[in-house]
Amino acid sequence: MQIGLFHSVQWPEGSDQSDRYAQALTQACHADALGFDSVWLTEHHFSRHGIVSDSLMVLAHLAARTTTVRLGTAVSVLPLHHPLRFAEAAATVDQLSQGRLDLGIGRGYQPGEFRGFGVDIAEKHARFDEALDVIRTVWAADGPVSHSGRYFSFTDAAPQPRPYQQPHPPLWVATDSPDGLAACAAQDWGVLLPQGTSLTVTAGQMKRYVDALAGAGHGPERARVHLARAAYVAPTDEQAWADAEGPYKAFLGYADKLRRATDAGGESGRSPFDLDADLRSSALFGSPDTVIAGLAAIRELGIDRVMLFMHMGELPHHKIMSSLELFAREVLPVVREM
């Protein structure tokens, strides 16, 4: 399996933003040094849930401070971006990292983020589609591109720089709908699946993805999935749950509050988290052996890439660093061979 670190920078009440950034970057650099395969950053706006708003920029910074990890967004909220600016920014990270960018994109779900940018959340699917179309078109073109669309119109744009990876960085889409998965299967985009869901839900998502691959004439070996999981490793299961359960529940609860906020039109976001899920079936909290068993169960579903969410708001920095180290020493060598 390939193992990534999935990171947001939360800003709990009473904490200092500069400290929070410094700790998160230290953790990401430590994951690189310990042999993790990738670091993925969320994008959030206007709340304590995540103060990485320009995730591509933070990846550009990490490109200078890390050596081998792939650098990913999980996800960039495409309906809130200008697609030309986004194409420029993504290509710049790709240049600065010499081709280490994985570009994860999604539609977003927090009404407050859309309201804060003055974008109607009801338009998120149409905006996503148009933005992705523009990005793919300008990266495929040899010269200037003009476009007259519903949300964007422009003349003779040739965004620079070009991506380092050709034809463009790998695309990963956060989706689990039949239509979304069919597009991924047809276009050879990877699929990002969320944390906070039970293994049963994940199995259903994989089933739909394999069906979509079959619909596009591909076998299940073509699947390219990255699954996010909350994770925390301690010497014993008891200690792991005692340390991590409270902070993770606080994180999930706050995320759900932001999701339930409605926009002016009354539409509320669909949560990527399943709050009814038994945490014991979704979170990889426990001793090294327990976490190895949890990852083996994920591998059984045909998933060979997992990104670990360890940076739960109220969990102290030194405990996250210890968890990273214990994971790297006891778990990583085993799950690599799965």
Added chain:
Amino acid sequence: MQIGLFHSVQWPEGSDQSDRYAQALTQACHADALGFDSVWLTEHHFSRHGIVSDSLMVLAHLAARTTTVRLGTAVSVLPLHHPLRFAEAAATVDQLSQGRLDLGIGRGYQPGEFRGFGVDIAEKHARFDEALDVIRTVWAADGPVSHSGRYFSFTDAAPQPRPYQQPHPPLWVATDSPDGLAACAAQDWGVLLPQGTSLTVTAGQMKRYVDALAGAGHGPERARVHLARAAYVAPTDEQAWADAEGPYKAFLGYADKLRRATDAGGESGRSPFDLDADLRSSALFGSPDTVIAGLAAIRELGIDRVMLFMHMGELPHHKIMSSLELFAREVLPVVREM
């Protein structure tokens, strides 16, 4: 005097974008190591004139690769940015560099850049004003801000992270009009003056700025100006001009071609460059003694900050590195004391 490196990444025909980025970043890091005070990046779009489109992101990368230089934009083209995204990005660089950002802003002048973003160049002053108003408002606010303007409308936006420098990074405005200078004098924003103008023109700009300061009740000692100058140092004047004149003229000619391109409405940009200026009165090309004399003449005008533009498209990397080293060894210790 304080001396900065003023940098774009040009992309001459036949050159490779990745090589160009790598060389430019090496030069910027070298300037940091050699004791320069700052590195400033341009923002350009859609042409070979400059392939740094996301300049704040490249500064975030340089924040990890440099130790003491201030990191500046010269300039960010504000009418082409969403002000909330811009506030987020600038604050993120400021966090990642622990307060080394200098935020230079301007209105832009290349019709192709406006057309490429679908923005009417005739709106550039109104867009600049509204964007700057939004940025200042959100940085001054303790909580969420709503705004209903001509170009942007949004509800409850509280951009995160907050800037590291409080209340915000120093602002520098590219302007030489009486109104623009009056705003700088009143608000205590710095002034950016362009390269490519003769000393006589620069003296006139300084005169207007001192008048503007007087109008705001300040003496000339309050002036805060950064002047850009093309620069190239070689052992002799002859060698300096032989190496640099051709590449600089090619750069100026291409910039003028982009400026003269008209948008659909027939408006063409006003060039920041004065092509009629005698290069010998604007460019700091020469031996160390000649360049010291040129900087002394600038100092006489009341200007104590100069950013040097050495990265002229066709000038080879090794010559730029040599010029940087010779400048740092022979010129910098002298002009520091001026």
